[in-house]
Amino acid sequence: MATFGTLSDRLSDTFRNLRTKGRLSASDVDGTVREIRRALLDADVALDVVKEFTGKVRERALGDEVNKALNPAQQVVQIVNEELVEILGGQQRRLEFAKKPPTVIMLAGLQGAGKTTLAGKLAKWLKKDGHTPMLVAADLQRPNAVTQLQVVGQQAGVEVYAPEPGNGVGNPVKVAKDAIKEAERRQFDTVIVDTAGRLGVDAELMKQAGDIRKAVDPDEVLFVIDAMIGQDAVATAKAFQAGVDFTGVVLSKLDGDARGGAALSVASVTGRPIIFASTGEGLDDFEPFHPDRMASRILDLGDILTLIEQAQEAFDEDEARKVAEKFATDTFTLDDFLGQMQQLRNMGSIKKMMGMLPGAGGMKQQLENFDEREIVRTEAIIQSMTKAERVNPKLLNGSRRLRIARGSGMTVTDVNQLVTRFEQAAKMMKTVAKGGMPNVPGMGPIPGAGFSGGRGKQQAKKKGSKSGNPAKRAAENAAIASGAKSTTDAAASGGSGFGIGGAKGSAPAAPSAEEMAALQRFMR
Amino acid sequence: MFAKKTIDDDTWDDLEDALISADFGPDLTDAIVAELRAKVARYNTTDPADLQRMLREGIEERLVRFDTTLKLSERPAVVLVVGVNGVGKTTTIGKFARFLRGYGRTVVVGAADTFRAAAVEQLATWAERAGAEIVRPQQQGQDPASVAFQTIERAKAQGIEIVIIDTAGRLQTKGGLMDELTKIRRVIEKQATIAEVLLVLDATTGQNGLAQAEAFVQHAGVTGLVLTKLDGSAKGGFVLSVQERTGIPIKLVGQGEQIGDLTGFTPHVFAQQLVG
Numbered sequence: 001m002a003t004f005g006t007l008s009d010r011l012s013d014t015f016r017n018l019r020t021k022g023r024l025s026a027s028d029v030d031g032t033v034r035e036i037r038r039a040l041l042d043a044d045v046a047l048d049v050v051k052e053f054t055g056k057v058r059e060r061a062l063g064d065e066v067n068k069a070l071n072p073a074q075q076v077v078q079i080v081n082e083e084l085v086e087i088l089g090g091q092q093r094r095l096e097f098a099k100k101p102p103t104v105i106m107l108a109g110l111q112g113a114g115k116t117t118l119a120g121k122l123a124k125w126l127k128k129d130g131h132t133p134m135l136v137a138a139d140l141q142r143p144n145a146v147t148q149l150q151v152v153g154q155q156a157g158v159e160v161y162a163p164e165p166g167n168g169v170g171n172p173v174k175v176a177k178d179a180i181k182e183a184e185r186r187q188f189d190t191v192i193v194d195t196a197g198r199l200g201v202d203a204e205l206m207k208q209a210g211d212i213r214k215a216v217d218p219d220e221v222l223f224v225i226d227a228m229i230g231q232d233a234v235a236t237a238k239a240f241q242a243g244v245d246f247t248g249v250v251l252s253k254l255d256g257d258a259r260g261g262a263a264l265s266v267a268s269v270t271g272r273p274i275i276f277a278s279t280g281e282g283l284d285d286f287e288p289f290h291p292d293r294m295a296s297r298i299l300d301l302g303d304i305l306t307l308i309e310q311a312q313e314a315f316d317e318d319e320a321r322k323v324a325e326k327f328a329t330d331t332f333t334l335d336d337f338l339g340q341m342q343q344l345r346n347m348g349s350i351k352k353m354m355g356m357l358p359g360a361g362g363m364k365q366q367l368e369n370f371d372e373r374e375i376v377r378t379e380a381i382i383q384s385m386t387k388a389e390r391v392n393p394k395l396l397n398g399s400r401r402l403r404i405a406r407g408s409g410m411t412v413t414d415v416n417q418l419v420t421r422f423e424q425a426a427k428m429m430k431t432v433a434k435g436g437m438p439n440v441p442g443m444g445p446i447p448g449a450g451f452s453g454g455r456g457k458q459q460a461k462k463k464g465s466k467s468g469n470p471a472k473r474a475a476e477n478a479a480i481a482s483g484a485k486s487t488t489d490a491a492a493s494g495g496s497g498f499g500i501g502g503a504k505g506s507a508p509a510a511p512s513a514e515e516m517a518a519l520q521r522f523m524r
Numbered sequence: 525m526f527a528k529k530t531i532d533d534d535t536w537d538d539l540e541d542a543l544i545s546a547d548f549g550p551d552l553t554d555a556i557v558a559e560l561r562a563k564v565a566r567y568n569t570t571d572p573a574d575l576q577r578m579l580r581e582g583i584e585e586r587l588v589r590f591d592t593t594l595k596l597s598e599r600p601a602v603v604l605v606v607g608v609n610g611v612g613k614t615t616t617i618g619k620f621a622r623f624l625r626g627y628g629r630t631v632v633v634g635a636a637d638t639f640r641a642a643a644v645e646q647l648a649t650w651a652e653r654a655g656a657e658i659v660r661p662q663q664q665g666q667d668p669a670s671v672a673f674q675t676i677e678r679a680k681a682q683g684i685e686i687v688i689i690d691t692a693g694r695l696q697t698k699g700g701l702m703d704e705l706t707k708i709r710r711v712i713e714k715q716a717t718i719a720e721v722l723l724v725l726d727a728t729t730g731q732n733g734l735a736q737a738e739a740f741v742q743h744a745g746v747t748g749l750v751l752t753k754l755d756g757s758a759k760g761g762f763v764l765s766v767q768e769r770t771g772i773p774i775k776l777v778g779q780g781e782q783i784g785d786l787t788g789f790t791p792h793v794f795a796q797q798l799v800g
Contacts, residue, residue, distance in 0.1 A: 041550045044730030047541055110728060111753065111781070112610025116641075141781065143618075143649035144642045151641035167649055199756040226610065230547040230730025232758035239757075253609060256695040258732035281609070281639070 029061045032076055043298045045261035046234040049268045056083055084295035087268050094288070095248075095275065098219045101189040102134075104180065106216060108209055108244050109224035110236060111197030114252035116145060118224055118278055119194040120152030121286035126190055127158055134188040136179040137162035138172040138212060141196035149194055156283055159188065172196065172208065177215040193218070200239025209244045221246040222275065225262060227254045233262035234269050241270050248275040251289065255279040259298050332426050334390040338382045341375055380408035381418050393419050526576040526800075531564060535572060539579070546761035546798060549731050552768070556582060580799040586764055587791035590773030594748065594788075595719055596624075600679040602687045602716050604672075606705060606744045607724035608736055609693030612752035614643060616724050616778055617690050618650025619786035624686055631656040632684045634675030636668035636708065639692040647690050653783050657684065668692065668704065669711040676715040687716075696739030705744045722775065724750045727760030737766040748775035751789075755779040759798055 033054045040050045060079050097103045105122065107115045116139065123133040135153045137160060139145035146166035153160035161179045164170025176193050183191045195212060198205035213221060223246035225233065240246055249270075251263050254277045263274055274289045326332040382390065384407030389395050396404075396419060405412045525538040536557065543553040556579070563578050596603070603620075607613050614637070621631045633651050637643035638661045651658040659675040661668075672689045679687045691708065694701035712718055723746040725733050740746050749767070751760050754777055763774055774789045 038550050041544060042731055044547075044732070047544050110756070112612055112726060114610055142615075142646070144645035147645045148640070148642035155641070199753070201755070201757050226726075226728070228608070228726075228730060228732040228736075229728050230733075230758065230762060231545045232547070232728045232756065233730075235757040236728070253695065255697065256608065256732065257697045257735055258730070261730070 026062060029058060032061060033058045036076075036080055040261060040264075040298070043259035043261035044228075044230045044233070044265075045298065046231055046265035046269065048234065049265050052268075053083065053087075053264075081292075081295050084264065084298060085291050087264055088274065088291035088294055093248075093273050093275065096219055097190075101187075102180065102183040103190045103220075104193065104216050104218040105190060105220045105222060106176075106193045106195065106213060106218040106244070107222050107224055107250075108195050108240060108246060109197060110199060110226070110229075111142070113197060113224045113226045114278060115139070115197065115224045116148050116152060116194050117281070118222075118250055118252060118276075118286075119149060119192050120156045121278060121283050122192055122276075123153065123158040124156035124283045125286055126192075127156065131190050132188050133158050133190040133192055134179070134183050134186075135160045136176060136191060136193045137164070137166065138176045138179075138193050139196040140164055140166040140170045140172050140175070141168065143167050145194075145196070152283070159186075173211045173215050176212045180216055191216070200236040200243075206239065206243035209240075213244045220248055222248050222250050223266075223272070224250045224252055224278075225266060227251050227260040227262060228256060228258040229262045233265045237266045237270050241272070246270075246272060248273055250274070250276045250278060251294075252278040255285065260294060261298050263294050264298060334382050334385065334393060334422060335387075337422060338379060338390075341379060377408070377410060377414070378418060381405075381410055381415055384408040393422065526572040528572050530570040531572055531575055535575065536561070539575070543761065546759035547730055548761035549734075549765050552761075552765050576799060580795050583764065583798060584791050584795040586768065587774075587794060590767060590771065592773045592775055592789045592791070594775050596686060598717055598719050599685055600676065600687045600716060601685065601719040602676060602689065602712055603719055604689045604691065604709065604712065604721045604744065605724060605750075606691050606721060606740055606746070607693060608695050608726075609640075611693065611724045611726040611729075612778060613637075613693060613724045614646050614650060614690055615781065616722075616750055616752060616776070616786065617647065617688050618654055619778060619783055620776065621651060621654035621656040621688060622783045623786050625655050629686050630684045631686045631688065632659060632675055632679050632682075633657070634659045634672050634687065634689040635661060636671040636675075637690050637692040638664070638666050638668050638671060643690070643692065650783075656688075657682075669708045672708050672712050673715060676712060680715070696736045702739060702743040705740075709744060718745075720748055720775075721746045722748050722750050723772075724752055725760075725763065725766070727751055727753045728756060728758040729760075729762060731762060731765075733762040734765055734769060737770050737772070741770050741772065746770075746772055748773060750774070750776040750778065752778035754797075755785070761798065 036057060037050055037054050040053065041047070045053075057076075057080055060083075061076050095105070107119055107122075109115050119135055123135055126133045135149055135156075135158055137146040137149045139149070144167065146162050146164070150160050150162060161175075161182055163178065164175055172195065176195075179191055179193065193212065193216060195209060196205070198209060200206070221244050223237065223240050223244075225237070229236070237249075249263075249266055249272055251260060251274055254260060266272070267274055274291075274294075277287055277289045277294075279285045279287065322336075326336055381404060384404045385396075389400060389404075396415075401412050401415045401419075405415050408415075525535060525542060528535060539560070540553055540557055543556060544550065548556065559582060560575060560578055563582075564575060567574070569575070605613050605617055605620075617633055621633055624631050631654070633647060633656050635644040635647045635658060637647070644660055648658050648660070657678070659671065659678050661671045668691060675689060676687055678684070689708070689712070691705065692701075694705070696702065709718065709721075721744050723737060723740045723744070725736065729736070737746070737749070749763060749772055751763055751774055754760060767773060774794075777787050777789050777794070779785045779787070
């Protein structure tokens with residue numbers, strides 16, 4: 001539920017107190033696990049599944065990977081996500097087709113799960129792939145289900161086999177059986193059998209479904225389940241597994257705002273993979289299932305994973321390492337700075353990026369104030385410099401600055417500001433890269449704080465915000481101690497002074513609000 | 525859980541699990557457990573049977589705070605039926621029409637679900653079974669509001685007492701479709717006051733039921749809830765949160781696919797079924 005904010009916000013809250021401590025204690029982790037439990041229950045994941053899941057997460061969260069991470073909250077979210085994806089997509093697979101056609105696909109599920117609509121979507125999808133599907137109207141229970149399937153079949157442009165009028169008349173087992181013969185005779189290569197909706201507790205109808213299964217010997221039995229279903233998902237899935245032993249799951253109505261925890265419950269309890277997701281009323285609103293997207297949805301993570309991915313793509317690890325080396329040896333030049341900025345631009349619009357953060361709502365105003373063209377202007381200034389000037393800004397005397405200002409269409413003041421900021425930042429970065437604590441203006445992020453961590457601070461815009469974060473200090477000290485590794489880790493903390501290296505390092509973290517603010521300050 | 529000799533820590537854990545498994549949701553579960561803990565402490569009891577009774581009474585108390593009677597006194601009394609896809613709107617209308625015919629009322633149903641394939645035919649079958657009149661759209665994909673308008677016109681012309689309007693299922697996140705609902709409402713109100721707007725909720729739904737209710741209350745002015753598919757293994761505990769959050773009472777309960785499987789809502793029976 002939205003009122004409680006997203007899981008990542010909640011976790012950040014839980015972790016906020018941890019900045020005074022170097023390590024996570026068991027009770028800290030318990031607090032976190034409680035939040036995760038709640039988030040999962042809010043998303044309608046079945047209780048038993050939640051218990052097992054949180055147990056696993058707790059174990060991993062107490063391990064070293066979290067303690068060593070610069071940002072424990074993010075690391076825990078990452079763990080949760082990994083575990084979710086594993087359950088959801090461990091056995092991701094495609095439809096299996098029979099060696100000897102026709103391939104028979106049977107649909108089963110509760111009333112109103114969306115079987116008939118799905119039958120049409122599946123048929124259309126198969127047809128597009130070059131198959132010749134035939135729909136079979138074996139739902140003779142619900143009034144005019146047969147008519148509905150005929151209409152859907154017509155829309156999809158596929159044949160519908162409907163020998164019985166339905167509305168309680170006819171034997172679905174016989175219809176299904178005849179349909180296979182019909183398909184063989186008329187050489188359809190796939191047969192999709194639409195069955196009546198039935199409750200898991202209805203023994204008689206479950207037996208009928210089992211009989212249909214026996215009669216048609218399907219290659220795939222797809223269990224269609226509504227993404228909005230609650231705790232009952234487990235009982236229903238188990239009943240259907242016992243009754244028709246489905247081979248795959250289709251999650252329907254994913255276009256709503258249900259978080260779809262049922263997906264996790266069903267996948268976890270039955271061990272059957274989710275093959276398709278159905279996302280609308282149109283016949284084309286149908287797609288293979290993406291476990292990772294579902295995981296984020298269940299956790300209400302916003303697009304953070306996409307963001308992390310983008311950040312990882314945009315930042316070349318070697319590049320980051322080189323930059324870190326340059327910091328350390330005091331050879332960081334305006335050229336390198338330009339390169340970094342261009343990398344940042346590669347990630348796309350900064351405003352859009354910020355919008356992907358689940359907790360970014362509160363930062364709207366600051367986002368509005370951020371002028372993306374600022375980067376372009378800075379780029380222009382640097383590009384108006386000669387090679388020599390870029391390597392050694394000390395060359396920049398009054399007349400050179402005037403030339404640069406004219407060349408870039410800016411004023412001399414702008415050029416002066418850029419140079420001053422660059423020098424300050426380079427100095428600071430040098431200190432950080434060497435493992436010291438910087439105490440110069442323009443200090444960037446506090447990695448432990450997460451996205452929503454230090455909002456108050458950045459509004460205050462104080463010089464040298466308290467960076468006495470022991471987690472960070474510890475990480476940096478460890479990085480230095482481990483010698484060879486130090487450059488990479490330094491890249492993680494060093495680069496972030498520009499608000500652009502934050503996504504590197506052991507814990508892939510999104511550029512945080514502070515990082516953005518630091519960047520913004522730098523640009524002005 | 526209630527079969528044990530005394531109330532101990534396990535009892536509370538089991539209670540919490542049971543409530544969550546019945547889709548009460550984490551918030552309401554916490555509230556109920558806290559309330560019961562306080563009561564148990566106050567009455568100084570250790571008997572799980574007392575706990576069970578208190579739980580049942582507590583739930584019943586929450587349910588009876590709202591008036592569950594249907595108000596169909598206008599003539600014609602217009603009932604608009606709304607809900608997300610596949611919750612059982614059309615089936616509920618069929619059963620409801622029969623329910624009203626059982627009291628000797630004349631009923632006309634309006635097939636304003638002009639979107640889903642064969643929805644009109646499905647409603648027609650139900651209308652025939654229930655012995656109700658039906659107004660069909662004149663063409664495929666006709667504006668649902670106009671079908672509703674014509675249905676009420678027909679009711680007025682023929683002196684039919686109760687009008688039930690079926691609408692297409694729509695997910696609460698679809699802004700355009702929700703606006704369409706508002707339009708249907710507006711058009712109906714030009715002809716007659718709306719007696720009831722019934723939101724149909726599927727008992728198997730989880731915490732999303734709350735989001736559904738809030739959206740439909742906002743766009744369609746829901747006055748009552750119908751809980752369907754209660755004959756399955758789902759308990760539908762989420763309606764308690766829905767009732768509490770929106771202040772809208774449950775008015776009808778659907779318990780099967782047969783035409784007689786619809787009853788009025790009795791808090792006592794519902795609480796009994798939930799708790800056992």
